[in-house]
Amino acid sequence: MDVTRTPDAGATTTFVAELAPDGYGNPPTWADVPLPEADPAPAPSPGPSVAPREPATLVARGVCAWFGSHQALSDVSLQMTARQVTALIGPSGCGKSTFLRTLNRMHELIPKTSLAGSVELDGIDIYGPTLRTTETRVRIGMVFQKPNPFPAMSIAENVVSGLKLSGARKFDRAAVVEDSLRRAGLWNEVKNRLNQPGGALSGGQQQRLCIARGLAVRPQVLLMDEPCSALDPTSTRRIEDTIHELKDSVTIVIVTHNMQQAQRVSDYTAFFLSGEGEPGHIVEAGPTYDVFNDPRDRRTEDYVNGKFG
Ligand SMILES: Nc1ncnc2c1ncn2[C@@H]1O[C@H](COP(=O)(O)OP(=O)(O)O)[C@@H](O)[C@H]1O
Ligand SMILES: [Mg+2]
Numbered sequence: 001m002d003v004t005r006t007p008d009a010g011a012t013t014t015f016v017a018e019l020a021p022d023g024y025g026n027p028p029t030w031a032d033v034p035l036p037e038a039d040p041a042p043a044p045s046p047g048p049s050v051a052p053r054e055p056a057t058l059v060a061r062g063v064c065a066w067f068g069s070h071q072a073l074s075d076v077s078l079q080m081t082a083r084q085v086t087a088l089i090g091p092s093g094c095g096k097s098t099f100l101r102t103l104n105r106m107h108e109l110i111p112k113t114s115l116a117g118s119v120e121l122d123g124i125d126i127y128g129p130t131l132r133t134t135e136t137r138v139r140i141g142m143v144f145q146k147p148n149p150f151p152a153m154s155i156a157e158n159v160v161s162g163l164k165l166s167g168a169r170k171f172d173r174a175a176v177v178e179d180s181l182r183r184a185g186l187w188n189e190v191k192n193r194l195n196q197p198g199g200a201l202s203g204g205q206q207q208r209l210c211i212a213r214g215l216a217v218r219p220q221v222l223l224m225d226e227p228c229s230a231l232d233p234t235s236t237r238r239i240e241d242t243i244h245e246l247k248d249s250v251t252i253v254i255v256t257h258n259m260q261q262a263q264r265v266s267d268y269t270a271f272f273l274s275g276e277g278e279p280g281h282i283v284e285a286g287p288t289y290d291v292f293n294d295p296r297d298r299r300t301e302d303y304v305n306g307k308f309g
Contacts, residue, residue: 050163050171053139055082055251056122056220058103063117064279065098065107072098074279076117078270080221085243085252087262087288090272091309095280096255099272100223103253104140105133121220138166141219145226147206149213151199155181155190158198158209163216176216183249184212185242204235208242215250222246224254228261240265259304263292271300 058080065073073095080086080103088096101107102115105126119126126136141162149158156177163176177194181187186208190201198209207227214222224243228236236258243252243265256262262269269292270285284291284300295301303309 050168050176050216050218052249053218053220055249056139057082058140058221058251058253059120060099060103061118061120063099063102063115063119065095065102065115066113067110068112071279072274073102073115074281076272076280076282078282078285080251080253081268082122082220082251083248084267085247085254085265087266087269088253088255088272089257089259089262089269090280090303091274092257093280094272094274096272097225098280100142100225100253100255103221103223104142105136106142134166138217139219140221140223141214141217143207143210143214143222143224143227145229147203147210147230149198149201149206149209152197154195155198155201155209156194159212159216162213166217168217180212180216181209183215183242183246184208185238185245186212202235204231204238207231207235207239211239211242215246219250221251221253224252226255226257229257236261259292259306263288271295271297271303273299273303 060076060078060080063073063076064071076095076099078086088099090096098107101110102117103119103126107113107115121131121136121139124130126140131139150161153161156173159177159180160171160173163171178187178191181190186205189205190196190209198206201209207230211222211227228239231239240261243254246252254262254265256265266288268285269288271283271291272280273283274280284295284297286296291300292304295304
């Protein structure tokens with residue numbers, strides 16, 4: 001059943017107002033909240049590392065989204081299958097980022113927004129009573145366009161910062177740091193300087209640090225909104241390698257404007273479009289090879305061949 005939801009005007013609005021926008025259109029997240037000083041000593045009796053979670057399948061059904069009275073998305077249904085990479089493509093303004101934010105309850109962080117439809121994580125309605133909102137955002141993480149590590153915080157502290165914010169207290173810090181950095185493909189480059197500031201890394205390294213921070217909480221799904229658009233080609237390929245290595249352990253949904261990248265990294269592709277003054281919707285979705293080589297819709301064919309957008 002579709003239920004229109006309006007965000008709670010109380011705590012959410014205060015939360016947003018306290019945080020500075022990053023200038024890249026990314027809404028602030030819990031990861032942007034300044035952290036207290038790092039603990040002087042590591043946790044005394046390290047428990048096991050954070051338990052891995054299996055990658056999960058996300059299913060969106062009939063998702064509509066509004067900013068005030070402006071409808072940005074109409075009736076978007078899409079299955080994002082576990083152990084696959086799903087690419088979202090389409091011209092600017094067609095609602096890709098908005099759709100991504102409905103998948104981990106970040107849309108409602110923006111004041112005066114509403115949405116309809118449902119999103120299920122392995123069959124559990126993320127907007128239902130079973131999952132708390134904070135738990136949803138732990139299970140479904142997000143990496144943004146512009147790398148946003150805490151610049152003055154050490155590399156290691158950056159990695160565990162999201163985990164600490166999620167409320168985890170007892171974990172094997174060294175194991176989480178190494179494991180997350182390894183999974184993000186950054187360990188070898190930083191293992192000898194874990195106490196140096198995150199801001200000293202190159203742009204591509206900072207983005208992998210943000211991926212490591214996202215992975216440290218053991219999400220089942222990682223949403224990536226144009227994660228390479230601020231990076232040079234070499235760093236971009238490095239992130240693409242990381243995506244390949246990650247996809248068996250976390251479901252990945254990636255927005256990209258780079259048609260080659262979509263073909264290199266994804267198994268499944270959804271093409272979004274919004275007509276003049278109309279909300280964004282999915283024109284066509286299918287296996288990536290088919291969308292690029294044998295599209296069913298003329299508009300998809302024109303877009304993937306660079307005729308517009
Ligand atoms: N914070 C916001 N407030 C009002 N309108 C917004 C906001 N973010 C996006 N929109 C509008 O929603 C539509 C979809 O935007 P977006 O999801 O950012 O598209 P894309 O990521 O595909 O470029 C656009 O019309 C955009 O202007
Ligand atoms: Mg966008």
